[in-house]
Amino acid sequence: MARGKARTALRNVDLTIQRGEFVCLVGPSGCGKSTVLNMFAGLVTPTDGTILHDGRVIADVNTRVGYVTQDDNLLPWRTALGNVELALECKGVGRAARRERAFDYLARVGLKGSAELYPHELSGGMRKRVSIVRTLVDDSVDVILMDEPFGPLDAQTRLVLQDELLRLWQGTGRTIVFVTHDIVEAITLSDRIATFTGVPGSIKQVRDVTLPRPRDVFHIHETPGFATIYDAIWNDLREELLNERGSDAGA
Ligand SMILES: Nc1ncnc2c1ncn2[C@@H]1O[C@H](COP(=O)(O)OP(=O)(O)OP(=O)(O)O)[C@@H](O)[C@H]1O
Ligand SMILES: [Mg+2]
Known part of the structure; x- marks a missing residue:
């Protein structure tokens, strides 16, 4: 793609998040997940449409959100x-x-x-x-944004941190919007999972995760209902990942 040419990162993203919800965003690389978090935080302004926090348009840096970025900073x-x-x-x-x-x-x-x-x-x-x-x-x-916070960590440390995060969050009434590429992590943590299409990203599907809480991070696979939600999310995502590979191969 030519440098300097405008490109659309996101299109038709419509998502309402309830207070106290834990929502995970999953989708192919480059589909705009970090951009969505940056918009919630007021660091990026959408060229069209609005982002509301408690009914107020976010027009500037949103000081009511905390942001755990990918790098620990x-x-x-x-x-x-x-x-x-x-x-x-x-x-x-x-x-x-x-x-x-x-x-x-x-x-x-x-x-x-x-x-x-x-x-x-x-x-x-x-x-x-x-x-x-x-x-x-x-x-x-009252809203915490997390962008692949456990991405670079080994599998065991990730599980321990997921467990700690759930303990810290449970009962606080705070809202968490969490980006991950890991479907199991998304199921373990969230109340709902929004799956994005490839670039330009739009929301393909939003699914409820009804597994009971508190969740056992270390045995989540054994929880009844796990396989059903895993298959559903994987099906939503598979097509997008295959399209992404196809478009790269043809580029
Ligand atoms: N500062 C920027 N300037 C121009 N384009 C950008 C900028 N940041 C991101 N983009 C573009 O916006 C699109 C979405 O990027 P974004 O970082 O939101 O993707 P992502 O879904 O978080 O990807 P990943 O899973 O790899 O982190 C990409 O096409 C990217 O090239
Ligand atoms: Mg990102």
């Missing part, structure tokens, strides 16, 4: 605790109160003993934990 000159405190500092929370709260959140993800370590002294999984609690620690944020 921790500040290298701040300890784990310092990084988690940052969000509270920006909101004007006093030093003692923010320390206590940040420490409590780190403890909930097993990082009590690592609070004073700097990002380069942490493993990839530990950095992800810091990055997630840094977003969750801020109570003024």
Whole structure:
């Protein structure tokens, strides 16, 4: 494609997310999932259509959403605790109160003993934990966006983090919009899964995940109903992935 030529990233995306819902977005690479999150966060403005948060049009950076991006973006000159405190500092929370709260959140993800370590002294999984609690620690944020947050991690660490995320989220009433390429991860975490078509992305299908909560991340395959929802999502996605490969082969 010629550089500088306009291209449509998304088309006809219509999705209503209820307060407190956990929604996963899945779809082929480049179909616009990150762009959708950027629009929710007010970092990208749609050329047509609107994004509403509690009935208000998002016209600027949306400070009511927290964003866990694909890269952890921790500040290298701040300890784990310092990084988690940052969000509270920006909101004007006093030093003692923010320390206590940040420490409590780190403890909930097993990082009590690592609070004073700097990002380069942490493993990839530990950095992800810091990055997630840094977003969750801020109570003024009622929607959390997560863009493939567990993408680069090994399979075992992913499961542990999925379990921790569900525990942190359950009962909070917060809304999570989570992008993943992993169908099992999407089923494990979400109330609904929106599948996107290939570029330009539009929503192909939205499916309810009715598996009971709390979910056993480590034995999710054994939960009755798992195979049915897995097959349905895979069928929605397979055609899009095949089209994507076909268009690449012909390019
Ligand atoms: N800053 C940008 N400038 C121009 N085009 C962009 C920009 N960011 C993304 N795009 C284009 O928008 C489309 C959607 O990109 P996006 O990053 O949202 O995809 P994605 O679904 O998140 O993909 P992946 O699964 O690989 O992360 C792609 O065609 C991409 O080339
Ligand atoms: Mg992306």
